[in-house]
Amino acid sequence: MKREEKEKQVAWLREELQEAKALFLTNYQGLSVSEMNSLRSELRSKGIKFKVLKNTLTRRAYQDTEISAVGPDLAGPRAAAWTNTEDAVPAMAKVLFDFAKTHQNLQLVRGVLKGKLVQPSEIETLSKLPSREELVGRLLGQMMAPVSSFVNVLAAVPRSFLNVLKAIEEQKASSS
Template identity: 40%
Template sequence: MNRQEKAQIIEQLHEKAARASIAVVTDFKGMEVEEMTILRAKLREVGVDYQVVKNTLARLALNETSHSVLNDRLKENCAVALGYEDPVALAKALSDFVKGSKKLALRYGSLEGKFLDEEGVKQLATLPSKPELLAKMLGTMNAVPTNFVNVFAAVLRNFLYALNAIKEQKEGGAAPAAEA
């Protein structure tokens, strides 16, 4: 690989890392090409870029990004997964794949500039996804006005029941007096 190719790889990875909210470094030693292709396809489904890159090139690319905290730890063969929208989706996709693969291993990651060890990435995978959290939030926000309407309707209903009871009492009390 010549200098120009290396510079292009560094530039592309730097641009991706600058946009990414999460970066996770994995160990892929011993993985077959077919398994790596399946992994890349699953990661692409959730909007994740997965790239095998030399450590020196990765260090240069991650400089001046929020993921530069990974630079000192880049050793041996590794690949970088970069997620842009939902960090939980990346962590879940990698964790699920690791469960079925004996070769792929999570090492560490960076979430918006904060270092995550392997356990931190696994814990991130246990959180609900962004759409699930939005649905729960909207459900909670919708529950407040719905409950208010139900409480207000119950007050009006009880008031109506009370008025009907008074009406029936007056009609019931007035009818026997009129007959006598």
């Protein structure tokens, strides 16, 4: 690779890493091309970037970013998944963790979330978090529960009254 190409790649990667909210490093050694492609497409569908890193270029790119905390982990074959939105972090963790469960050659090394190091066990915990949409749905359900209970209480009085009237009507019909 020529020097100009390397400089372009470092500039692109620096820009990406400065905007990244989270980055998880993986060891991908032993995965087939088709397995890597399926992982990439699954991550891409969720708005997550995944790239095999050239360690020397990456070290230059992450300087002065929150991602620099993973510096010591950039040794050997490494690939990184990162996202620019906080909403996609649990989805990224879930995809990587689930893929690592079914493909033993993919190993989660470590990550960075908001400038803090994240261990593989913490990535597993992140993968079990519900999505933002599910959390919003749960919150709305909790907020609507008192209102719906109040409506049911208010509706109970006329309903009970109608049931009493219906019973009186049936009693008069049966006695005639």
